[in-house]
Amino acid sequence: MRFVGTAIDGVTVVELDPSTDERGSFARLHCPDEFAAAGHPFVPAQTSLSRNTAARTLRGMHYEASPRAEVKLVRVTRGAIFDVAVDLRPSSPTYLQWTGAELSAENGRALLIGAGMAHGFITLEPDTDVLYQIDQMFEAGHGRGVRWNDPAFGIVWPAQPTVISERDATYPDHGA
Numbered sequence: 001m002r003f004v005g006t007a008i009d010g011v012t013v014v015e016l017d018p019s020t021d022e023r024g025s026f027a028r029l030h031c032p033d034e035f036a037a038a039g040h041p042f043v044p045a046q047t048s049l050s051r052n053t054a055a056r057t058l059r060g061m062h063y064e065a066s067p068r069a070e071v072k073l074v075r076v077t078r079g080a081i082f083d084v085a086v087d088l089r090p091s092s093p094t095y096l097q098w099t100g101a102e103l104s105a106e107n108g109r110a111l112l113i114g115a116g117m118a119h120g121f122i123t124l125e126p127d128t129d130v131l132y133q134i135d136q137m138f139e140a141g142h143g144r145g146v147r148w149n150d151p152a153f154g155i156v157w158p159a160q161p162t163v164i165s166e167r168d169a170t171y172p173d174h175g176a
């Protein structure tokens with residue numbers, strides 16, 4: 001695996017480092033020791049799959065309220081997304097800034113998103129599957145959200161959403 005930093009300290013692109021031969025390839029997706037050695041300690045507690053039927057489906061921007069803030073490793077096993085994290089840590093030098101990466105089944109990239117970030121994505125293709133590994137057990141009632149098009153963040157999305165939940169479309173402006 002290769003760990004590539006982004007503009008936000010706490011958001012890291014994780015790239016595959018496959019061994020290839022005539023049969024195809026083999027690549028590690030997660031290893032607690034490698035993550036820790038690279039300075040990104042992360043041990044998943046749950047793994048979940050998000051299946052998205054249509055292109056331009058937007059989910060997010062979600063986070064879990066403290067003290068249940070989550071670290072998540074997000075990757076695509078079918079299709080493609082534009083994946084976004086927003087820094088919601090008031091004490092951070094990149095507070096309210098965002099970073100994004102295209103994740104696809106083909107490029108094999110994952111995004112490691114630290115605690116204190118809101119996370120969301122838009123699908124770039126129909127029938128897109130997003131695999132999450134999260135370091136906390138899910139417990140209903142702790143989820144929070146901010147709006148994908150809140151001017152406070154100014155996220156530049158590659159497309160406008162055509163499918164979005166009522167909940168995600170109507171979060172109030174951040175801090176309102």
Ligand SMILES: Cc1cn([C@H]2C[C@H](O)[C@@H](COP(=O)(O)OP(=O)(O)O[C@H]3O[C@@H](C)C(=O)[C@@H](O)[C@H]3O)O2)c(=O)[nH]c1=O
Nearest residue numbers: 048050059060061062063072119120121132134138143
């Ligand atoms: C997030 C989550 C939901 N659920 C349940 C709750 C609900 O009944 C159903 C669907 O939940 P939601 O509508 O919240 O799913 P969704 O809108 O896809 O939520 C996800 O969005 C992306 C952007 C993230 O970053 C994820 O962490 C998660 O918040 O699945 C779990 O069992 N475990 C989980 O980890």
